[in-house]
Amino acid sequence: MTANPLVALIGNPNAGKSALFNALTGARQKLGNYPGVTVERKSGRAALADGRPIELVDLPGTYSLTPTSPDEQVTRDVVLGKQAGERLPDALIIVADASNLENHLRFALEVLDLGLPTIIALNMVDLAARDGLELSPDALSAALGVPVVSTVAVRKRGLEHLLGALTLLVGEGAVALRPKPAPMSFTERRDWARKLARATIVSETPSRRLTHAVDKVALHPVIGPILLFALLFVMFQAVFSWSAAPTELIEGWFSTLSDIATGNTQPGYLRSFLVDGVINGVGSVVVFLPQILILFFFILMLEATGYMTRAAFIMDGLMARVGLSGRAFIPLLSSFACAVPGIMATRSISDPKDRLTTILIAPMMTCSARLPVYAVIIGAFIPARTVAGGIGLQGLVLFCLYVGGIVGAMLAALVLRRTVAKGKSSGFLMEMPKYQWPSVTDILLGLWQRAVIFLKRAGTIIFTSTIILWTLLSFPKPPEGSTESPVSYSAAGRIASGLNVIMAPVGFNRDISLALIPAMAAREVAVSALATTYSIDAGDDEGRVEQSLGERLKGNWSLPTALAFLAWFVFAPQCISTIAVTRRETNGWKWPGFMVGYLFALAYIAAGVTYWTAVAAGL
Amino acid sequence: MRLDLLPPGRAAYIDRIEWDSLSLGEAQRLREFGIDEGSTIETLHRGGLLGRGALACQVGRMTIAMRREHALAIHVRTGPDTPPQPAPGAPAA
Numbered sequence: 023m024t025a026n027p028l029v030a031l032i033g034n035p036n037a038g039k040s041a042l043f044n045a046l047t048g049a050r051q052k053l054g055n056y057p058g059v060t061v062e063r064k065s066g067r068a069a070l071a072d073g074r075p076i077e078l079v080d081l082p083g084t085y086s087l088t089p090t091s092p093d094e095q096v097t098r099d100v101v102l103g104k105q106a107g108e109r110l111p112d113a114l115i116i117v118a119d120a121s122n123l124e125n126h127l128r129f130a131l132e133v134l135d136l137g138l139p140t141i142i143a144l145n146m147v148d149l150a151a152r153d154g155l156e157l158s159p160d161a162l163s164a165a166l167g168v169p170v171v172s173t174v175a176v177r178k179r180g181l182e183h184l185l186g187a188l189t190l191l192v193g194e195g196a197v198a199l200r201p202k203p204a205p206m207s208f209t210e211r212r213d214w215a216r217k218l219a220r221a222t223i224v225s226e227t228p229s230r231r232l233t234h235a236v237d238k239v240a241l242h243p244v245i246g247p248i249l250l251f252a253l254l255f256v257m258f259q260a261v262f263s264w265s266a267a268p269t270e271l272i273e274g275w276f277s278t279l280s281d282i283a284t285g286n287t288q289p290g291y292l293r294s295f296l297v298d299g300v301i302n303g304v305g306s307v308v309v310f311l312p313q314i315l316i317l318f319f320f321i322l323m324l325e326a327t328g329y330m331t332r333a334a335f336i337m338d339g340l341m342a343r344v345g346l347s348g349r350a351f352i353p354l355l356s357s358f359a360c361a362v363p364g365i366m367a368t369r370s371i372s373d374p375k376d377r378l379t380t381i382l383i384a385p386m387m388t389c390s391a392r393l394p395v396y397a398v399i400i401g402a403f404i405p406a407r408t409v410a411g412g413i414g415l416q417g418l419v420l421f422c423l424y425v426g427g428i429v430g431a432m433l434a435a436l437v438l439r440r441t442v443a444k445g446k447s448s449g450f451l452m453e454m455p456k457y458q459w460p461s462v463t464d465i466l467l468g469l470w471q472r473a474v475i476f477l478k479r480a481g482t483i484i485f486t487s488t489i490i491l492w493t494l495l496s497f498p499k500p501p502e503g504s505t506e507s508p509v510s511y512s513a514a515g516r517i518a519s520g521l522n523v524i525m526a527p528v529g530f531n532r533d534i535s536l537a538l539i540p541a542m543a544a545r546e547v548a549v550s551a552l553a554t555t556y557s558i559d560a561g562d563d564e565g566r567v568e569q570s571l572g573e574r575l576k577g578n579w580s581l582p583t584a585l586a587f588l589a590w591f592v593f594a595p596q597c598i599s600t601i602a603v604t605r606r607e608t609n610g611w612k613w614p615g616f617m618v619g620y621l622f623a624l625a626y627i628a629a630g631v632t633y634w635t636a637v638a639a640g641l
Numbered sequence: 642m643r644l645d646l647l648p649p650g651r652a653a654y655i656d657r658i659e660w661d662s663l664s665l666g667e668a669q670r671l672r673e674f675g676i677d678e679g680s681t682i683e684t685l686h687r688g689g690l691l692g693r694g695a696l697a698c699q700v701g702r703m704t705i706a707m708r709r710e711h712a713l714a715i716h717v718r719t720g721p722d723t724p725p726q727p728a729p730g731a732p733a734a
Contacts, residue, residue, distance in 0.1 A: 085673035090666045122702040125675050153702070208672065233704070234685070241686040241697060335686075335706045339694035348695060348706070372666050450695055451670050451711060454704040 026067070026077045027192045028109055030100060032133055033117035034126050035083035036328075036455035038145040040064075042117055042175035043080040044464050046185075053471075057107040061096045062366070071182070071189040079111070086208075087132055090372055101136055113139040113191045115184070120157055120172070121150035121456065123222060128215035134166065135205055139191040142170045143184055148177065149456055154227040162222040176461035233328075233456045240329070246336050253329075257320040258424060259417040261313050261393070268312035276305030295492060298557040303488030303550035306571060307480050310394040310546065314359075314476055315469050317390050321359050322468045326460030330355065331452060338450045344432045345439030347371070347450040350380040354431070357387035358424070359472070361600045364389075365607055375445035379438045381604055382617050385595050386431040388424045390476075394546040395591050396423055402572035403584040426592045430624065442616070479544060483598075487540040487547050488554060495536075495558050509533075509559045528626060529586040529633030533578065538596070545596045582636035589632035593625035644682065645696065645712035652683040652699075653717035662714045671711070675701045682717060 033039045044051075047066030054063045064080040081100055082093035089095040096105060103110030116133050118126035123144075130142055144159055163170040169187040173180035206214070240246055280301045287293040324330045330352055338348025349371050357364030364384045371377040388396075400416050409415050439445075494514035500506050509515045510532075518536035525535045533555050541548035549571070556574040569577075575584070595601065595618045604614040647653050655678055660668050676682065680700060688694025695706050 085670070088669060090669065124701050125673075125703060128673075212675075212677070237686060237697070237704070241688065243687065243694070246688070331706070335688055335695055335697060338706070338708070339688050342708070347708075449664070449667055449711060450706065450708045451667055451674075452706050453674065454697065454706055 025109075026075045027112040028077050028079060029068075029113045029115060029188065029192065030079045030081050030111040031115050031117055032081045032097060032101060033083060033145075034085055034119065034122075034129055036453060037083065037117040037119045037126060038175045039083060039117045040080060041461060041464055042115075042143060042145060042173065043078065044461075044467055045175045045178050045181055047078055048463075049467065049470070051467075051471075056096055056105065061093050061369070063108075068185070070192065071186045074189075074193060076188075076192060079108070084129075086129060092369055101133065101138065111138065112193075113141070113188060115188070116140060116142045117145050117175075118142055119149075120144040120147045121153050121155060123157075123219040124216050127218050128211050130166075131206065131211045131215055131218075134168065140168050141184065141187050141191065142166070142168060143173045143175075143180070144170060145173045145175055146456075146458075147172045147180075148174045149458065152232060156224040156226075157222050158224050159222075161224075162218060165218055165221060176458070176464065178461075178463075236457050237332070237454075240332050241335060246332075250333055250336050253324075254424075255421060257317070258421045259414065260320070261316050261417075261420070263414065263417065264316050265312040269309050272309045272311065273305075276301055276309070279305070291496070294496060294558065295489075298554055299488055299492030300485070302553045302557045303492070304480055304485055306398075306550045306553040307394055307484050307546045308477070310390075310397060311473065311476060313393050313397060314390040315473060317393070318359050318469055318472045319465065321356065322465050323460060324355070326458070326464060328455040328457045331454045334450075334452065335454065340432075342450070344435040345376075346379060346435055347373075347376060349450055349452060350376065353380055354384060354387050357384040357389060360389050360391070361385045361387065361597065362603045365600065365603050368607070373445070373449075375439070375443045378608065378613065379435050379443045381607060382438055382443070382613065382620075383431040383434050385597070385600050385617065385621060386427045386434065386593060388427045388592070389545070389597075391545040391597065392591050394549045396420055396588060398549050398552075398571060399575070399584050399588055402575045403579075403581055423588060423592055426589075426628075430593060430628075434620070434624075483543050484547055484550055487543045488550050491540045491551050492554055492558070495555060507559055509536075509555055514539075528590070528630040529580075529583045529637075530590075530629070531579065531583060534583070534587055538594075541596045543598055545591065545594075548591075548596070581641045582633045585636050585641070586629040586633035590625045590629040593621050593628050595621040595625075642717060643713050644684065644698070644715040644717050645709050647682075647684050647717055647719070649684045649686065651719060652681050653719045655680050655682055655715060656718045657716040659714040659716075663711065667711065674703060674705050676705065676715070682715070684712075 031039050031043055043064065043066065046068045051064065051066040054065070055061065056063050061082065066078050068076055068078045070076055081097040084094040084097045087098045087101070089098050099105035100108050101111065101114065114133060116130045118130055134140055142162070144157060144162070147157065150157060157172070159170040159172050171180055171183045171187055173184055240249060280297050283296045283301060284293060287296060324333070333355065334348040334351040337351040341348050341350055350368070352370070353364045353367035356367050361384045364387065365381050368377045368380045368384070371380060400419050404416050404419050407415055409418065491514060495509060495512045497513060498511065500508055500511035504511065514536055515532065517539065518532045521539070522530065522532045522535040533552065536555055537548045537551035540551045552575065553571045556571065556578070560569070560574070601614045601618060604617055605611060608614065655676065658671070658678060663671070671677070683699040684696060685699055685704065686697040695708050696712050698705050698707065
């Protein structure tokens with residue numbers, strides 16, 4: 023069997039390539055990596071007009087075939103047939119922004135020089151119309167000698183035409199390679215692209231430029247930052263307030279599951295394993311799915327609408343002060359969802375010192391895995407009342423934790439840029455795309471992919487660590503008649519007691535020390551670990567079994583301890599995946615080692631300061 | 642005058658770019674954005690509240706964000722319909 027024809031999507035950043043990829047492949051996508059490099063390979067299946075399947079690959083966006091980053095290098099190597107792990111595409115779809123033809127056609131001309139069978143998708147023709155542009159794809163097609171199709175990827179318009187044109191280019195009976203034109207210089211291509219753009223534009227009427235109007239507000243020196251700050255504030259409030267009902271629903275499912283397991287088992291190891299270990303442990307993490315999806319929803323929306331680069335613009339002044347560029351803001355904001363994609367997104371930063379600093383501070387951005395930890399502690403210790411102006415106190419505390427991480431990261435960057443990552447401050451040079459209303463499908467697809475990743479983690483890392491912890495917590499059993507609690511007597515309890523010698527000065531108790539060990543695998547495991555510990559500790563005591571994790575924590579911890587625990591998690595590098603991705607991105611153990619060291623030191627200090635301040639304040 | 646002195650909302654021609662004061666990558670990126678001798682550029686916004694901010698410019702149909710260092714390397718000339726500018730070669734105040 024021969025492999026399906028390979029078709030690659032290529033184009034400038036912001037041409038709407040990924041939206042077109044999503045529209046053509048739907049949920050049939052595969053995410054992977056190119057061998058040897060840390061560049062994501064996005065591929066999927068689509069069907070041609072005659073039903074034949076093709077493999078579609080979405081190449082990283084680039085402005086030219088002269089690469090300035092590893093991503094752009096991959097794009098170049100794929101279309102030249104030099105990329106390991108990828109065959110030469112059978113055809114290319116050049117995605118060009120119809121409202122920015124001059125610029126995008128210059129790159130299109132460079133790609134056409136390769137001589138591969140090619141179609142040009144004039145994408146976002148709706149935005150071009152909004153700008154008062156009327157285009158003639160036929161004129162462009164006649165001038166270039168390749169098919170040109172108008173599309174609006176986010177509205178799924180023009181896809182049949184595109185696939186129809188592609189059908190004629192791919193497979194048996196398809197047109198052979200086009201004759202290679204004489205290569206042109208950059209300037210020649212630029213000048214030709216200008217002429218072509220002029221020939222393609224049928225009419226141009228001045229119209230209200232939505233993007234300019236919005237930018238007048240969004241990039242205003244005073245209103246802009248206020249708006250950005252307000253937006254982030256709403257985002258973190260929403261994480262709490264929107265998630266209440268779905269969270270309750272999931273809690274209900276696990277409680278039912280727990281009842282079923284209890285009803286069908288005898289008291290003993292099996293019941294304890296199922297109820298205390300599996301259901302309580304995994305369930306305590308899965309209930310945070312709604313909050314994580316709400317957070318990702320905001321981040322995906324900010325990216326898809328084009329606001330993210332505005333945020334980078336607003337932040338550049340501040341970032342410059344700590345020796346970073348506004349460009350670092352995008353990986354850092356993604357790190358609020360998860361540091362792993364955040365650290366991977368630092369590839370767009372070309373300056374190596376700038377990039378290293380961004381990688382080293384990325385774990386301080388409060389990732390979604392910390393949410394379960396924060397949420398359970400805040401839920402238990404911070405009263406759910408409103409303070410001035412109807413602002414929820416719980417949301418406010420959560421917001422402060424996020425701000426704490428940001429401030430810590432900025433201070434760390436300031437120090438790092440003057441010490442280990444010393445160097446000339448790098449530039450900030452980026453395109454700000456037009457504002458666009460995102461497609462519901464793109465957002466849903468993004469959320470779906472995140473949900474799958476989260477649940478897979480819950481099913482693997484969290485499940486495994488919960489089982490190991492349950493075993494260590496359950497054995498050995500205290501002898502009959504012993505007054506010692508089962509947890510204290512167990513292997514895990516003894517290890518934790520040892521560790522607690524170090525942790526006690528910052529206000530941590532033995533159960534926290536115990537939870538910190540498995541939480542090295544992933545931060546949210548701390549919650550399942552605490553759930554399992556207190557669940558086993560409660561044993562078969564009727565009154566205590568009914569208690570929620572929050573109630574149990576309230577009964578066992580003081581407020582200063584809870585606050586110190588929160589402060590610890592603002593900084594602690596408790597995530598194997600982050601350490602692994604840092605190793606991969608920095609090519610060695612030196613920097614992940616450094617990162618783990620300085621973050622643990624910061625976490626220890628922060629927890630200590632919080633604890634003793636709270637104690638002194640009489641909390 | 643240098644681009645950072647161009648008042649927002651006014652278009653200007655790019656006379657000269659001090660390519661040597663930019664890194665290779667930055668020079669390439671500017672060209673790819675269409676910022677080159679002979680193009681028209683307009684400043685739109687300045688980030689200002691949180692430190693000396695970046696500059697947003699319109700080039701062709703693109704909005705480009707850049708730092709003051711880049712703007713300092715770009716020499717522009719406004720058209721005849723604008724008030725007279727300082728004589729060529731006058732130091733940018």
